[in-house]
Amino acid sequence: MNEHTERKLLSNGNPEAVxxxxxxxxxxGVERYLLDYLDGTTVTEPTVKQNIFMLGRKKSPPDQLKPVLESLRKRGVSAYQKKYFRxxxxxxxPSVLRDAHRRRIFEGHASGVVLFWNLLNQYEQLKTCRDEGGVSVYWERGAxxxxxxxxxxxxxxxNEADYVMANSVAGAKILRARGYDRPIEVCQNGVRAAIYRRPGSVKSLPMNRTLRVGIAARLVPIKGVALSIHxxxxxxxxxxxxxxHIAGDGRDKQRLEELAQALGVADRVHFHGVVSDMSSxxxxxxxxLHPVLSEACSNTLAxxxxxxxxxxxxxxxxxxxxVAEHGGVLVPGELDSVEFARLGVYGEGLxxxxxDPADGQVCPxxxxxxxxxxDAIEAVFSDEVTYAKMxxxxxxxxxxxxKPHVKYREVMDYLHKFSVARGRAIKDLGW
Structure with a gap:
């Protein structure tokens, strides 16, 4: 963006674009949270123009995401693709074709903010954003x-990003341990609005049926599902x-089914596959039960x-x-890679x-x-009063x-703050 264009934007009061x-x-989790965020903020903040730039390799997003993307399209959210045009x-x-396509997209958002959701190794995209005058923000969510x-x-x-956020203190600590020394703002996840619209009720300890312990996760080693079967x-x-009861699917399903069979508990492990109605x-x-080996910030727990x-x-x-102070039990990680490999938790994808939040250090x-x-599960179910209070x-x-609307607004507040710091034209959002 040249100097003349920037002055024009500063003087005409254009609404912010993201x-x-x-x-x-x-x-x-990242993908679902983004679409839920857009589903909410396109209603509450209609003057903020928001679009999506899909940087994946596939021509089309997964079928699960298409209904939400179509709903967002009807509200004016355009979805651009890195390698495809119409x-x-x-x-x-020649590479100039894709370069021109990328520049056209960033140029169209030069008056606002470009938010990179958990995408590192995007130097060319970030550099193009800077060249076209946009404010770039990287949001650390596990990468x-x-x-x-x-x-x-x-x-x-x-270093090319103008600003960096993390969705947890742990995320900021990891970037620090990696050597990043510039400011980091912590902007935590909220409960997704799709869940928040159906508030839960206080549970009573069941007395006349087998207790149900649930897991909601992709069936991959890092989620520790094998540990739950042990x-x-x-x-x-x-x-x-x-x-x-396990909600989720993934490449480890057969391995986990075989483990349950080998340990003699196959009749007590119920695989529900991908569940569309998580509130139910x-x-x-x-x-x-959430025995993960690593997680930046858990939507599932919230x-x-x-x-x-x-x-x-x-x-x-x-x-x-x-995790609420009196709403759950935390269990420390103690078994090293050799020990947890013996339990069927392999090192792939770790x-x-x-x-380690207990001592504030990084470790394997x-x-x-x-x-x-x-022991922790038994503590949860120890008596009716304790259970109901938890x-x-x-x-x-x-x-x-x-609260989702509070957390979504917090994101917009940060983007507004970053825009003002860079001297961008921001319409008063009325907050």
């Missing part, structure tokens, strides 16, 4: 754990009787607690930041290190002991601290 850069090739693939040679910081593009991407096997002969799933279970579920979770990374990934997971506190804490 371009959301994201990889929509898969369906995960359904036609842009040739990679910092995995990205190869020995690659020049990784640090160059962070915990279930260890619960034999203990005072608390429960079955395991949380309503049907009595406790959520949503389960809002629906009244006491939780048992690993004390790692940003997990404790979204980050090189995690943040560690898994919670399945026996201690059973359920009540889980709802109250998430309702106070993780």
């Amino acid at each position: 371009l959301h850069c994201v990889d929509l090739d898969k369906v995960g 359904g036609f693939k842009i040739p990679s040679v 910092g754990w995995y990205s190869d910081f020995s690659l020049p593009d990784t640090f160059a991407s962070l 915990a279930l096997a260890l619960s034999k002969g203990r005072s608390t009787k429960y079955d395991l 799933f949380y309503a049907d279970i009595d406790c959520l 949503e389960a607690q809002y629906c009244g579920c006491p939780v048992v979770a690993t004390e790692v990374d940003g997990v404790p930041e979204v 980050p090189p290190f995690v943040y 990934p560690k898994a919670p002991d399945p026996g201690k997971l059973v 359920s009540e506190e889980a709802i109250a804490w998430t309702s106070r601290n993780l």
